[in-house]
Amino acid sequence: xxxxxxxxxxxxxxxxxxxxxxxxxxxxxxxxxxxxxxxxxxxxxxxxxxxxxxxxxxxxxxxxxxxxxxxxxxxxxxxxxxxxxxxxxxxxxxxxxxxxxxxxxxxxxxxxxxxxxxxxxxxxxxxxxxxxxxxxxxxxxxxxxxxxxxxxxxxxxxxxxxxxxxxxxxxxxxxxxxxxxxxxxxxxxxxxxxxxxxxxxxxxxxxxxxxxxxxxxxxxxxxxxxxxxxxxxxxxxxxxxxxxxxxxxxxxxxxxxxxxxxxxxxxxxxxxxxxxxxxxxxxxxxxxxxxxxxxxxxxxxxxxxxxxxxxxxxxxxxxxxxxxxxxxxxxxxxxxxxxxxxxxxxxxxxxxxxxxxxxxxxxxxxxxxxxxxxxxxxxxxxxxxxxxxxxxxxxxxxxxxxxxxxxxxxxxxxxxxxxxxxxxxxxxxxxxxxxxxxxxxxxxxxxxxxxxxxx
Numbered sequence: 001x002x003x004x005x006x007x008x009x010x011x012x013x014x015x016x017x018x019x020x021x022x023x024x025x026x027x028x029x030x031x032x033x034x035x036x037x038x039x040x041x042x043x044x045x046x047x048x049x050x051x052x053x054x055x056x057x058x059x060x061x062x063x064x065x066x067x068x069x070x071x072x073x074x075x076x077x078x079x080x081x082x083x084x085x086x087x088x089x090x091x092x093x094x095x096x097x098x099x100x101x102x103x104x105x106x107x108x109x110x111x112x113x114x115x116x117x118x119x120x121x122x123x124x125x126x127x128x129x130x131x132x133x134x135x136x137x138x139x140x141x142x143x144x145x146x147x148x149x150x151x152x153x154x155x156x157x158x159x160x161x162x163x164x165x166x167x168x169x170x171x172x173x174x175x176x177x178x179x180x181x182x183x184x185x186x187x188x189x190x191x192x193x194x195x196x197x198x199x200x201x202x203x204x205x206x207x208x209x210x211x212x213x214x215x216x217x218x219x220x221x222x223x224x225x226x227x228x229x230x231x232x233x234x235x236x237x238x239x240x241x242x243x244x245x246x247x248x249x250x251x252x253x254x255x256x257x258x259x260x261x262x263x264x265x266x267x268x269x270x271x272x273x274x275x276x277x278x279x280x281x282x283x284x285x286x287x288x289x290x291x292x293x294x295x296x297x298x299x300x301x302x303x304x305x306x307x308x309x310x311x312x313x314x315x316x317x318x319x320x321x322x323x324x325x326x327x328x329x330x331x332x333x334x335x336x337x338x339x340x341x342x343x344x345x346x347x348x349x350x351x352x353x354x355x356x357x358x359x360x361x362x363x364x365x366x367x368x369x370x371x372x373x374x375x376x377x378x379x380x381x382x383x384x385x386x387x388x389x390x391x392x393x394x395x396x397x398x399x400x401x402x403x404x405x406x407x408x409x410x411x412x413x414x415x416x417x418x419x420x421x422x423x424x425x426x427x428x429x430x431x432x433x434x435x436x437x438x439x440x441x442x443x444x445x446x447x448x449x450x451x452x453x454x455x
Contacts, residue, residue: 057391057427058291061153061299062284062338062358063185066314067130067384068304069364069377072327073101074385075118075406077366084366084405087324087375095396103331106339107387112396113342113351114389115454119400119409122362122416125379127315130361133381135186137417137446142190147183151190151435153420154198156445157297158189160429170297171290173283175200185361186299191438198299201263201286262286262293272344279303281337288344291354296427302337302358306330314360318369318376342389355391355426357419360384366405382408386419391426393454417448425450 069086071077076090076099090099093111100108100116107114124133132148133139140149151159154170162169175184187198263286265273276285280302287298304314306329309321314330316323338358345351363384364377383402389395400412421431424445431450434442 056294057353057355058295059157059297059355059357059391059423059427060284060287060291060341061186061297062302062341062356063299064302064304064314064334064358064360065185066127066304066316067360067362067364067379068314069316069323069327070118070383070385070402071364071366071377071406072323073104073331074116074387075383075402076101077404077406080366080405083368086368088327098396098398101331103327104335106335107342110339110342113346114356114387115393115395115397115399117386117388117399117414117419117451118383118402119412120384120386120414120416120419121409122381125362125381127361127379130379130381131185132188134359134361134416134419136188136190137415137420137448148188148190150443151192151196151445152186152188153423154186154297154299155189155192155196156424156429157427158198159192159196160433161296161427169295170198170299171295172198172200172299172301173287174280174301174303184299184301186297192435198297262289262295265289276337276340277333279333281333281340284337284341285344288341288350288354292348292350302334304330306333316364316376317378318371318374320376322374323376324374338387345390351390352392353390355393355423356387356389357423358387358389359419363406366407380407388454391454393426397453399451399453414451415448417446418451419448421446421448422450422454 071084071086072088076088077085078090079085089102091102091105091108092099093108095111098111098116100111122130122133122139124130124139128146129139129141132141132150132152135152135154136148136150138148138150141147142149154172157170160169170187172184172187175182175187182200184198184200187200189196261267265282265285268285268289273282273285276282280300283300287300290298302314304311304316304326306326309326309329311321311326311330314326316326341356345354345356362379362381365380367377369376369378383406400414401410402408403410424431429445431446431448432444434444437443
């Protein structure tokens with residue numbers, strides 16, 4: 001994994017020599033870096049299994065962990081009964097007929113630059129099962145773990161695009177720690193080799209630098225070469241071979257200047273840094289810098305925190321905290337960061353190649369929960385809202401609709417497989433490509449169809 005400092009002071013510290021050496025010592029999932037972050041060819045490329053002719057395209061996934069309520073963001077139902085409709089009112093946007101939450105005024109002004117999907121649904125109501133279902137298409141866990149048994153989207157990009165295009169294929173920013181490996185949405189390699197796991201960059205990146213003296217790099221290389229060859233030969237699982245790949249890729253990071261350029265925000269216009277703001281605003285800015293440098297897929301976990309609320313994610317049960325207070329605290333920053341990214345992508349002329357996807361793992365129940373004067377909503381995979389922007393796709397539209405209570409699709413029902421198929425098509429990955437599972441059974445990347453309204 002790629003796990004740089006996650007302490008509470010990370011906004012105020014630089015990456016030390018010790019941190020750099022940790023990068024050299026730890027495995028880095030799917031980083032194949034013979035020429036880190038080199039710009040990928042826009043011409044057609046004959047690729048490996050799963051790859052098709054493609055141009056230089058990328059995806060930024062802003063993952064709203066916890067499951068944001070569709071009724072308080074993008075699918076308000078002002079005519080519904082009080083116990084359904086919630087506390088917020090809809091406002092009009094720059095596109096007639098599209099209304100969103102009153103606490104998203106900056107996004108409302110940019111409605112011609114995004115499309116809303118209101119009719120996606122699936123069948124997994126727990127958080128990490130929901131992650132597995134939404135980000136791989138399949139909802140099954142590895143035995144004894146909370147990770148997807150099937151490869152998630154970031155790992156797919158790592159496997160296919162690293163071989164096809166070279167460079168840094170995928171990276172995750174802002175992860176969480178479970179009882180096992182560090183985790184961030186979309187990074188799990190499933191039943192594939194661990195070499196395809198997506199690395200996590202787990203710090204806010206201000207004033208970041210990666211430096212290490214040449215003699216220490218030599219020491220690190222010597223250490224790698226000193227591993228017991230007999231242990232490697234006896235390793236029937238292939239884990240040691242995967243570790244070799246991780247460490248070699250780590251060293252490639254340390255010896256490549258372009259990674260420092262991508263992560264070093266001192267090279268960015270200070271006014272733009274200030275516009276994105278601190279916290280995950282900086283992380284989203286780094287995501288833009290990475291895709292601009294040629295990275296295929298970058299995910300950022302969007303927290304649900306804010307001043308004056310106990311909320312740390314978007315899991316808005318009344319037993320956790322008050323959803324009204326949490327939404328009031330978090331939505332202004334969320335509105336600002338998402339709208340800033342959209343504007344930045346369009347201002348830089350990246351909107352044809354970079355696709356932004358903003359989503360959680362599911363939506364929330366139509367009926368409000370009440371407890372001790374607080375309101376909330378339970379998990380609800382039956383309906384969820386997704387924002388997409390850029391990618392050279394038609395914007396300023398709403399795809400699908402839900403019933404009067406935002407409980408289930410009433411028009412154009414879509415599955416996570418369809419969302420993934422759309423992402424893969426954009427990236428030049430054959431969404432129908434099959435890879436054998438451990439039993440040798442061919443498993444397609446998706447069982448869905450690219451969304452025709454986004455063609």
